[in-house]
Amino acid sequence: MSRHALEGSRWRRTSRGYYVPSTGVPSSPTQRIIEAAAVVQPGAALGGWAAAYACGADLLDGLDDFTMAPLPVLVCRRAAIVCLSPGSTTSSTDSPRTR
Secondary structure, eight states, X not given: OXXXXXXXXXXXXXXXXXXXXXXXXXXXXXXXXXXXXXTOOTTOEEEHHHHHHHTTOTTOOXXXXXXOOBOOEEEEOSXXXXXXXXXXXXXXXXXOOOO
């Protein structure tokens, strides 16, 4: 796959070096978790709705109950929480933050 092709409208960058086909359809909870897990570093873990969903709580779909906007996928480390919002880059803070 060429860099030129990846920069086109047919592909969506999920994180550095990772791309998925751009379908125009919002990502499923499973896809969002897989995209976040691809950049989880050793010693870190998924948190919040994503951790519960991965453990079988399928009623937690990663969407805000009122706005239906995607919730961030929390990746918990020892000293920080990292929020991976759809289409965001990784940012490390002491508290959750989204774009």
